[in-house]
Structure formats: C-alpha cells, structure tokens
Amino acid sequence: MTTWKTLAVSTAVAAVALTGPGLAQDVAREDTVIFDLDRTIRDPQNFNWFTSGTKRQHGAHQTMWEPLFILNYESGELDPWLATEIEANDDFTEWTMMLREGVTWSDGEAFDADDVVFTVDMVLGDEELSEREAATIRAQVASVEKVDDLTVRFTLSEPNPRFHVENFGVRIFGSFLIMPEHVWAGEDPATFAFYPPIGTGPYTYTSADTNRAIWDRNDDWWGAQTGFQDLPAPQRVVFLETGGEESRAQLMAANQLDAAHSVSIGTFEAIQAQNPNVIAWYSDYPYAWPDPCARQLEINTTIAPWDNPDMRRAVGLIIDRNQIVNIAYEGTTVPSQTMFVQYGSMQPFIDAVVEAGHGLTPSADVEAAQALIEGAGYTMGSDGIYEKDGEDLSVAIHVNSASTEYTRTIDMVAEQLNRAGIAARTVPVENGVFWGEVLPFGAYEMSYSWLSCGSVNEPWTSMTRYTTDSVVPVGERSPGFNNTSRWDSDGAAAYTEIVDGMANMALDDPAIPGMVAEAYGYLAEEVPFIPLVQAAKLLPYNTTYWTGWPTAENNYNHPAFWWNHTHQIIHNLEKVE
Known part of the structure; x- marks a missing residue:
C-alpha cells in the first residue's frame, strides 16, 4: 500500500517526469491539463487507428478526433x-x-x-x-x-x-x-501512418514520445467559430505515462497530474492526505465509479453437480455481496442488484427486474442454500463439507491472476462456500491462459468474469450474450465469449425467444422493461451465472488547477478520460484563478 512517507518524495519525481525531450515549456502549468496514460506509446509516429496498438487513447480521440x-x-x-x-x-x-x-x-x-x-x-x-x-x-x-x-x-x-x-x-x-x-485518398489504409495527424477537434498534435503526447489548443477551432462550443480553457493537454499506481500517486500528490487511472482506496486516501484538492466520483464511500462491466461468477452448466439449477441457486444464496464489498473491495463498490451496470439509463430495466421479484439481495441466506443442497441428496460430513456417495461436494474456481481485485474477490467467494459446506478452491491462471483457453472453451467449473458487459443504455446487448444460439460444446470456442456457461435448457430456450423478440424493437419501446423482467425470471430460476458487485474504478481528479471534473453530483457524463467522450470533460474544465 502506498503510504504518506512514500508520497513525500513525489515533488522530485514529478519534476523529472515533466522535463525532457518533447515537452516544450512555453505553456504554464496552470494552463495545462495532464492526464494519466497507462501504457507505452509503441509507435509515436503512427496515428492509423484502424489497426491495433496505442493510436487513440494518448489524446488523439480525446482532443483531436471528435465523435459524431x-x-x-x-x-x-x-x-x-x-x-x-x-x-x-x-x-x-x-x-x-x-x-x-x-x-x-x-x-x-x-x-x-x-x-x-x-x-x-x-x-x-x-x-x-x-x-x-x-x-x-x-x-x-x-x-x-x-x-x-x-x-x-x-x-x-x-x-x-x-x-x-x-x-x-x-x-x-x-x-x-x-x-x-x-x-487519406490514394493511401494504403492498412499501412498508412497518418503522420502528422489532423482532426476536427479543438487541439492539434504538437509532439509525442513513447511516454507522452502533447496537444495544443487551436484557437481557430470550428466549434468556437460557429458558436457550437466555446474554446476549452486548457491551452495544452498532455497525456503522460505514469508507470503504475505508486508513480501516479506521487505525481498527483505533487500537483503534476490532474487525472489518474484507478488506484486502491489506500493509495487514494494517502494522496488526499497530502493533497486535499484530490477528489473522486463520489465524495465519500464508495468513492469509485462503476465501469460498464459488472463482476460475476460464471458457472459451467454442463458439469455435475452444477448442471442442476438447484445447486447453482444454492451457490447464489451462499454468496454474501456485502462481505465482498467490505473486504475484497474495501468499500469502494456496491452489490449488484441484477446482471446490469447500475447507470441512470439502465434503471428502468433494473427496476422492472426487481419489481418482478428477481433482484438480488446483498446478504446471504445460507440456510436456504443448504436446504437446496440437501434436497439434491447431500449430507453434511463431520469435517463441515457436504458429501454424497462418498465424494465431497467441491468446486474449482478459475480466476485471472492479473489483478488483486479479481483474486481477492474469488478468495472471498471460496471462503464463503467453504463455510457453507462446499469445498471450494481457487485456480489462479495468467491473463492469456484465462482469456485464451479457460473462458472461451468452457475449461472451468466456475470462473470470475464480467461477461454480461455490454449494455449501458438498453438491455438487449448484455442479455443476448446468454441466448442459445451461442451454445457450442465444451472444447469449442464460444463465439465472442457469449454463453461460455453453455446454458442450453428449456428455460434457456424460453429466455432466448423473449430476448430475440427484443432485437429489432425501438430502444424506447414501452414493452421492453416488461420483456426484460419476464426473460430475467429464467435467469433467476436457472442461474447460469451469478452477478456479484459493480466494477470499481477509483479515478482521482485534481482540483488544484482545474475544476469541472465529472462526479456523481456533476454527472454531465462519466469520468473515463481515456474514452472518446473526453471532449466533454475537457470542455467542462474551468481554470482555478
């Protein structure tokens, strides 16, 4: 955990970070907004965004290329x-x-x-x-x-x-x-580097290196000329590779960073202790903004005993979401009510599910879970683990080892299952194996994931990920990571029919919330996956030089400044006088 003593060396570190080739000194710090860049720019002279690599989120689509x-x-x-x-x-x-x-x-x-x-x-x-x-x-x-x-x-x-x-x-x-x-006319679009780049945005490209990109305001920007928007206040925008949580904390504490990628609650509190001008999405717990990919437990419905919906429901009842929030996330998120991310635009669909009686409770009901397990023929052994036909009731839960968020969550789930009588063990695997082998090929009993991700303003995008048209046998790759649980029952077929019926309906059709609730009844009954908690992105923003950052109280839009909507954030910034 980053400590106050660690942050005390920040001023010297920050001074070094913001000097060197490529960063001119003709714009004052108070006229410059500095964003965290969480990756190295592999090719600073390539702006062909159509091909893979860091071509956009180092400022190109936040300052220069505007969305429609x-x-x-x-x-x-x-x-x-x-x-x-x-x-x-x-x-x-x-x-x-x-x-x-x-x-x-x-x-x-x-x-x-x-x-x-x-x-x-x-x-x-x-x-x-x-x-x-x-x-x-x-x-x-x-x-x-x-x-x-x-x-x-x-x-x-x-x-x-x-x-x-x-x-x-x-x-x-x-x-x-x-x-x-x-x-672009006459160029090979697969190889054209588009350097130097141009765009329609209020900033033009100045320079880039592997660890930073600099964009300066175009005072002749069309938007100001036509009255669409005023010129943004910052004269210069810098995207700076910070090198990780400790470094970004040091820079933020020393006022050499204005917007940082996600940090732990301990790091955030340490930054605030040295720099009280630093804020987050919420002013108090949970502090963090929920990104679109809510966390969940995936269940392979082809493997006994988890092919029995009663057993899957039992697992869902054992899970204490409040405990996951308090321990694994240290209070920086909230329990999920449904499979959906809890944004204002999704609230009508969440409300419909909850009102139909299919919403999730934040606490566990172990007694009800154990009744389901015992109804499936299991008896509690002297060691506190259920058994049947001489075999312990056990489960292996695969988890991507790339983040302590993932491993801490699944360690907590495994502990809850063990206390309730299921011998659970975690199986950490490296990122490439998890996404390349474990999830897509169904090579798991249970796994931590966020495969319901997709819906942010309408429900179909997430719900269609569990329809039966995506079912393939274990050992074959699930298309687009859809329905890796291989849910393929009569209930899944009924669910699919409803969800397919939503596919070509207008997004504001008043029948959709009711259809969501009806379809969700099959998810609640058969539990091919178990929603856990909302994702947590604790993004520190510095108000020393700039105010107007997006927050829960000032939510003109969300705070993910590496996205293409960052134009809105920059236009909302006001210089502190």
Whole structure:
C-alpha cells in the first residue's frame, strides 16, 4: 500500500517526469491539463487507428478526433457533436445522418459527407482494418451513400435499432472515427501512418514520445467559430505515462497530474492526505465509479453437480455481496442488484427486474442454500463439507491472476462456500491462459468474469450474450465469449425467444422493461451465472488547477478520460484563478 512517507518524495519525481525531450515549456502549468496514460506509446509516429496498438487513447480521440455523437450514460440519449441527428426507417435497415454545418479540419478543409462516405467505404473494402469499430461497421453496413454535403445514408445488412449507438455514440471506449478524405485518398489504409495527424477537434498534435503526447489548443477551432462550443480553457493537454499506481500517486500528490487511472482506496486516501484538492466520483464511500462491466461468477452448466439449477441457486444464496464489498473491495463498490451496470439509463430495466421479484439481495441466506443442497441428496460430513456417495461436494474456481481485485474477490467467494459446506478452491491462471483457453472453451467449473458487459443504455446487448444460439460444446470456442456457461435448457430456450423478440424493437419501446423482467425470471430460476458487485474504478481528479471534473453530483457524463467522450470533460474544465 502506498503510504504518506512514500508520497513525500513525489515533488522530485514529478519534476523529472515533466522535463525532457518533447515537452516544450512555453505553456504554464496552470494552463495545462495532464492526464494519466497507462501504457507505452509503441509507435509515436503512427496515428492509423484502424489497426491495433496505442493510436487513440494518448489524446488523439480525446482532443483531436471528435465523435459524431456522445452517449449520455445518465439519460441514455445521444448528445449531438459532429452530427446533429440520425434517424432510422421503420424497420431499422436504413439510417440517415445529418452532419453539423461549418465543421472543418484543422487545416481548413471542410468536414462533410464526402469524408464520412470515404471512411466507411474504405473500411468496407479492407478486412485488414481490424480494430473493433472498423470490424463492426464492416459487419453491419451493406452500403453508404452521400445524399448531399451534410447528409449520409447507411443501408444495413440486417435490421439494427442500436446501429447509431453501437457505431457513432461512444457507447464503450470509442466510436467509429471519420478520417479526412483529402489526406487519406490514394493511401494504403492498412499501412498508412497518418503522420502528422489532423482532426476536427479543438487541439492539434504538437509532439509525442513513447511516454507522452502533447496537444495544443487551436484557437481557430470550428466549434468556437460557429458558436457550437466555446474554446476549452486548457491551452495544452498532455497525456503522460505514469508507470503504475505508486508513480501516479506521487505525481498527483505533487500537483503534476490532474487525472489518474484507478488506484486502491489506500493509495487514494494517502494522496488526499497530502493533497486535499484530490477528489473522486463520489465524495465519500464508495468513492469509485462503476465501469460498464459488472463482476460475476460464471458457472459451467454442463458439469455435475452444477448442471442442476438447484445447486447453482444454492451457490447464489451462499454468496454474501456485502462481505465482498467490505473486504475484497474495501468499500469502494456496491452489490449488484441484477446482471446490469447500475447507470441512470439502465434503471428502468433494473427496476422492472426487481419489481418482478428477481433482484438480488446483498446478504446471504445460507440456510436456504443448504436446504437446496440437501434436497439434491447431500449430507453434511463431520469435517463441515457436504458429501454424497462418498465424494465431497467441491468446486474449482478459475480466476485471472492479473489483478488483486479479481483474486481477492474469488478468495472471498471460496471462503464463503467453504463455510457453507462446499469445498471450494481457487485456480489462479495468467491473463492469456484465462482469456485464451479457460473462458472461451468452457475449461472451468466456475470462473470470475464480467461477461454480461455490454449494455449501458438498453438491455438487449448484455442479455443476448446468454441466448442459445451461442451454445457450442465444451472444447469449442464460444463465439465472442457469449454463453461460455453453455446454458442450453428449456428455460434457456424460453429466455432466448423473449430476448430475440427484443432485437429489432425501438430502444424506447414501452414493452421492453416488461420483456426484460419476464426473460430475467429464467435467469433467476436457472442461474447460469451469478452477478456479484459493480466494477470499481477509483479515478482521482485534481482540483488544484482545474475544476469541472465529472462526479456523481456533476454527472454531465462519466469520468473515463481515456474514452472518446473526453471532449466533454475537457470542455467542462474551468481554470482555478
């Protein structure tokens, strides 16, 4: 744990970190906002975001490349940005997008429908462009056409009422970014480095090295010229690789970092002890913001005795979520009520599930769990472990060893199961094995995961991950990590029918909450996975130089500053005078 004594050396460390090649000294610290970068920039002179690698989150899509829309996590609505609106036809097979008038690239060229059509056509014609957003467009769009200079029509391969959010709304991390035709035309899109890069955003590229990228304000930005937005207050934005939790804590305490990646509660309290200007999403416990991927326990429904829904329900009843919160997370999260992340835009669906009686309780009911176990023919042995036919009731729980969050949570679950009479042991495996072998091939009895991740403003995206069309035999790779539990019962079929019926309904259809509750009844009855707690991202923000950071009280949007919506965060910053 980081201590106050450790942080006392921070000033010297910070001074070294912010000097050296690539960081000019002509902008004052109080006019500069410094964001934490949690990775090395492998190729500082490559800005081709269509191919894998760090090409965006070192400032490119937070300051230079603007999204078409930004999803508001609280309301579930799309805030217009480079585009003003997007509308679908009646069956959601065609979408027409209207672009904002007056947008220009930083070199003065107009941003218009030609750029959108060019970028989409480029992706449709080149499968080497492998980044997720490019692959999604290629999978969903049959053709794209220019209607006029500010209007684009997309024809989809099949109906999709979520097309606009999935592709253009910064639903999770990024969105499909439009590139300037006048720069990219004639280039090989799989190898073009796009250096130096340009964008439409209020900042232009200044320099980059493997450990930092610098972006300076463009006072001729189109948004200020047209009245769309005022110029952002920071004159310079720096993304600085901090090298880990202790280093970012030192920099934050010394006022040489304004926004940091997630830290432990002990580190956060140590930072605050030295720098009381540091805040988080909540002003008190749980402090942390829940990212979209709520944590859960996955159960392989093909392996006895966990192929029995009563036994899976018993495990769910044994788990004490409050204890996981208090011990494994040290109070920095909250118990999950359902499979969904607990955002304002998801609340109608969570409420529907809870009102139908399918919500989760934060505490355990061990007595009810043991009744189910005994009903399955088990008796308690003298050693406190259930047995049947001479065999102990046991389970191995696989967990990714890459994070203490994961291992501490599963250690807590295993302890709870052991106390209730199930001989549980944890099986830590390294990250590549966990995601490459254990989860996708069903090589586990139970495992820690967040495979319900996906829904942030509507329920279908997460719920469709457990439909029967994704079921494959153990030993074959589950498509997209969907239904790795191999849930394939009559209840799963009924669940699938309901969820499939939601697929092509408008996102605001009033029938959807009721359908969610009905489908969730099958999850509650058969328990192919067990929701545990919300994810915890304790992100420190420094108010010494800048205020206006997103918080639970000032939740114009969420605080994940490595995402494409960071434009909103930067525009909300106000300089401390």
